[in-house]
Amino acid sequence: xxxxxxxxxxxxxxxxxxxxxxxxxxxxxxxxxxxxxxxxxxxxxxxxxxxxxxxxxxxxxxxxxxxxxxxxxxxxxxxxxxxxxxxxxxxxxxxxxxxxxxxxxxxxxxxxxxxxxxxxxxxxxxxxxxxxxxxxxxxxxxxxxxxxxxxxxxxxxxxx
Numbered sequence: 001x002x003x004x005x006x007x008x009x010x011x012x013x014x015x016x017x018x019x020x021x022x023x024x025x026x027x028x029x030x031x032x033x034x035x036x037x038x039x040x041x042x043x044x045x046x047x048x049x050x051x052x053x054x055x056x057x058x059x060x061x062x063x064x065x066x067x068x069x070x071x072x073x074x075x076x077x078x079x080x081x082x083x084x085x086x087x088x089x090x091x092x093x094x095x096x097x098x099x100x101x102x103x104x105x106x107x108x109x110x111x112x113x114x115x116x117x118x119x120x121x122x123x124x125x126x127x128x129x130x131x132x133x134x135x136x137x138x139x140x141x142x143x144x145x146x147x148x149x150x151x152x153x154x155x156x157x158x159x160x
Contacts, residue, residue: 046104055121058146059090062105063115067092074127075115081134085143086151119146 054060059082065071067079067090082090095102095114102114109116109123117124119142124130133139140150 046100047108050104050108051121053091053093054118054123057091058120058148059087060118061090061092061115062095062101063092064094064096066094071096074113077127078115078117078130081130081139084134084152085139085148086154087143087148 061067061075061078061082063070063072063075063078065075070076070079071094082088093101093105095105105114105116106112111123111126113126115127117126117130124133124142130139133142140152143150
């Protein structure tokens with residue numbers, strides 16, 4: 001019951017329900033919400049779902065296409081960077097399959113572009129941030145915090 005009340009309150013705060021008083025005192029009824037209001041309630045559900053999605057796996061990528069077939073250069077760059085570090089086991093969500101997901105993830109992270117990378121439920125950034133972390137060595141450290149040993153550490157040992 002408590003979940004229902006908090007979900008209802010969240011939708012009301014978002015302006016998704018239209019409550020109009022009936023002629024009988026003390027009674028109210030809900031008129032059908034306009035399409036934009038229904039979307040807002042669905043959007044709040046999506047935001048909750050996104051919160052669960054990014055926490056489910058150590059590494060999560062929202063991208064255009066799939067790791068096997070990226071559909072934009074930036075998504076491809078993220079896949080290649082992760083591959084260089086030996087990160088093959090991660091959750092990848094194709095935003096081209098779902099326009100609500102595509103827009104919802106931008107709202108969720110407050111980041112306007114895709115791809116988006118998350119480590120342990122925390123937003124890392126997009127392609128540019130991941131590339132910068134790769135170039136300055138921070139990505140090796142961040143992966144280590146996740147319990148992932150970067151393959152680049154082994155490549156450095158072999159080259160010496």
